[in-house]
Amino acid sequence: MNNRRYVARSSDIAARRLGNEMMIMSGKDSTLFSLNEVATMIWEASDGLTTLDEIVEHKICQEFDVELPEALRDAEALAEALAEHGIFLLSDEPFQSSPSGKEQK
Amino acid sequence: MSQLTSTIDRDIVIEIGDVPVRVRTGDLAFLHLLEKRYTGFVNRRSCAEFDFDVDLTPPGDLGADDNVRVLQRSGRWSLERGDFHAEWDSASKSGNIRQSANPYSIDSILRIVHTLVLSKQGGFLVHAASAVRNGRAFLFAGVSGAGKTTIARLAPENATLLTDEISYVREQDGGYSAFGTPFTGELAKVGDNVCAPIAALYLLAKGPQNRIEPLAHAEAARALLANILFFAEDADLVKLVFASACEFVTRVPVYRLTFVPDTRVWEMIA
Numbered sequence: 001m002n003n004r005r006y007v008a009r010s011s012d013i014a015a016r017r018l019g020n021e022m023m024i025m026s027g028k029d030s031t032l033f034s035l036n037e038v039a040t041m042i043w044e045a046s047d048g049l050t051t052l053d054e055i056v057e058h059k060i061c062q063e064f065d066v067e068l069p070e071a072l073r074d075a076e077a078l079a080e081a082l083a084e085h086g087i088f089l090l091s092d093e094p095f096q097s098s099p100s101g102k103e104q105k
Numbered sequence: 106m107s108q109l110t111s112t113i114d115r116d117i118v119i120e121i122g123d124v125p126v127r128v129r130t131g132d133l134a135f136l137h138l139l140e141k142r143y144t145g146f147v148n149r150r151s152c153a154e155f156d157f158d159v160d161l162t163p164p165g166d167l168g169a170d171d172n173v174r175v176l177q178r179s180g181r182w183s184l185e186r187g188d189f190h191a192e193w194d195s196a197s198k199s200g201n202i203r204q205s206a207n208p209y210s211i212d213s214i215l216r217i218v219h220t221l222v223l224s225k226q227g228g229f230l231v232h233a234a235s236a237v238r239n240g241r242a243f244l245f246a247g248v249s250g251a252g253k254t255t256i257a258r259l260a261p262e263n264a265t266l267l268t269d270e271i272s273y274v275r276e277q278d279g280g281y282s283a284f285g286t287p288f289t290g291e292l293a294k295v296g297d298n299v300c301a302p303i304a305a306l307y308l309l310a311k312g313p314q315n316r317i318e319p320l321a322h323a324e325a326a327r328a329l330l331a332n333i334l335f336f337a338e339d340a341d342l343v344k345l346v347f348a349s350a351c352e353f354v355t356r357v358p359v360y361r362l363t364f365v366p367d368t369r370v371w372e373m374i375a
Contacts, residue, residue, distance in 0.1 A: 014344040016351040018322035025330075025347040027340030032330060034323060 007055070007079055008048030008089045015043075024087055031085060038064060039078055046088065048095030052079055119215065120148045122273045122284040123300070124222055126215065127153030128202075132161050135206045142208040145298045146287050155218065156199040157191070164205040175217055175336040184217050184336075186210075193218065216271065216288065217336050224345040227276030227352065230334040233306070234290075235267040235283045236260050242283035242301040243374055244272050245362065246332045247309035254291040255366050256309065264371070268296040271334065274303065274353070281357055305358045307374075312363035315370050325359035326351050 009015070012027045022040040024033040035043055038060060045055040056075045061068055082088040089095070117139050118125045125148060130136055140147055174185045182200070184191040189210040193200030204210035220230050233246035234253040238261075245256045257269035267273075270290030272283055281303045285296035308320070308328050320328070329350045335343075364370040 012340055014347040016348070018326055018351060018354070021323040023323060023326055023347075023351060025343060027343045030335065030343050032327065034327065 004051050004053060004092070005079075006048055006050070006091045006094050007042075007046040007052050008091070008095045009043065009046050010086055010089055013087055026085060026087065028086060033082070033085070033087060038074075042075055042078060048089070048091075052076070116149075117143075118148045118150075118153050119143045119146055119287075120298075121146055121215065121219060121286055122223070122228075122275060124155070124219065125153045126218065127156045128159055128211065129156065130159040130161065132159075132206060135159070135161060138206065138208055139211070142212070143287050143295075145285075145295055154198060155193075155222075157193070157214075158199075158201045159211070160201060160203045161206050162203055164207075173213070173217070173336050175221075175338065177337065177339050182221065182337075184214055186213065189214060195221075212288065216334060219273070220334050220336060221342070223273075223275060224342050224349065227349050228274050228281075229346060229349055229353075230286075231272050231274060231329065232270070232332040232334065233272040234269045235272040235296075237265040237267060237283075237297075237299065237301040238263060239375065240301055241304035242267065243304055244274070244283060244306040245309050246272075246306060246329065248332070251309040252311050252364065252366065253309065255311075256364070256370065257290075257292055257294075259366065259368050259371060261368070261371050265297050265299060266292075266294065267299070269294065276349075276352075278302075281353060303357050305360060306353075307360050307362035310361060310363045311366065313365065314363070315365055315373060316363040317373055318361045318363075320359045320361055322351075322354050322359075325354040329354060329359070 013024050015024045020037050022035040022043055041059050042055055045059050052075055056071045060071045079088055083090050116127055116129050117136055118127045171187055176183045180195050182193040189204035191200055191202040191214050223229050231246055233244045234257040235242055235244045245253055247253055254269045257266055267283055267285040268288055269292040271286055271288040273286050274281055274283055282300045283303050284300040285298045287295045335346055
């Protein structure tokens with residue numbers, strides 16, 4: 001995966017932080033996801049205007065004791081997995097407006 | 106006069122959770138069947154919030170598909186299973202039902218309608234027994250076999266049973282209230298048509314000793330969502346139910362209740 005890709009939260013979901021976990025439910029098939037603290041930080045920083053590698057470098061590596069290459073690998077896997085379920089949107093360019101789940105840019 | 110009497114006799118208002126639903130049928134035998142089935146929840150004089158006309162069909166006429174499909178198109182809901190087909194317009198709050206003359210089909214339709222109504226009121230139906238004790242309601246949630254009927258059967262005399270199968274929960278007066286329902290499980294006993302503020306939700310598990318453990322909000326939400334009745338394939342409703350469940354667990358204590366199936370378990374519920 002290209003880490004220069006922009007990541008955004010889909011609007012076709014419902015999400016709420018409960019304690020240290022981010023609970024996310026797909027509006028399409030009601031699948032429930034639970035993100036741990038690190039994944040939640042990536043989720044919250046995924047504004048469609050910041051690239052994944054910037055999020056990892058400036059948020060994750062600053063907050064947690066983890067090496068950048070390892071953190072990037074984990075973040076890639078997370079982003080791809082969530083994108084497969086329509087939870088995340090990925091794009092090579094910044095998102096222009098609020099992601100709808102239909103338009104990728 | 107005879108025409109007026111006839112009209113009145115063919116209506117029945119079934120009021121569950123303070124939501125009156127009028128069912129109109131031209132079949133008096135079916136009407137009497139409904140009166141018996143919903144004893145304690147029939148309110149003839151009540152104005153109805155929702156109206157349904159029932160068109161009875163011969164048994165087996167609608168097919169045998171057991172899967173429920175609930176779809177919305179332009180504000181009109183379609184509720185379908187092998188034994189029934191219903192259409193419901195949310196704007197006019199009226200609809201029609203095609204089913205055979207059995208109480209099980211309309212029971213399912215009422216459950217679906219109430220889940221749709223409750224979803225917009227911060228409430229839900231949940232697979233849980235519930236009872237009122239000392240003016241407060243306690244819910245006992247779990248899948249089939251978890252112990253809902255058992256805990257209901259073990260309830261002391263000073264507890265009022267709301268249901269042993271499906272609990273009715275609505276946000277009310279800044280908290281949550283549980284209402285009695287006619288939806289029964291193995292106990293086959295219709296709940297009392299009363300309501301009370303919810304004091305706690307217990308997730309049931311049978312074990313070697315009685316034990317109560319508080320659950321963190323996230324774990325409580327996961328468990329609650331797994332037990333909420335939800336039928337509609339509709340993204341907006343999914344979001345509403347999710348929000349209701351998450352809000353509920355932040356405002357109502359949720360515990361895991363491991364219990365030995367005897368009356369001592371109720372010494373821990375007060």
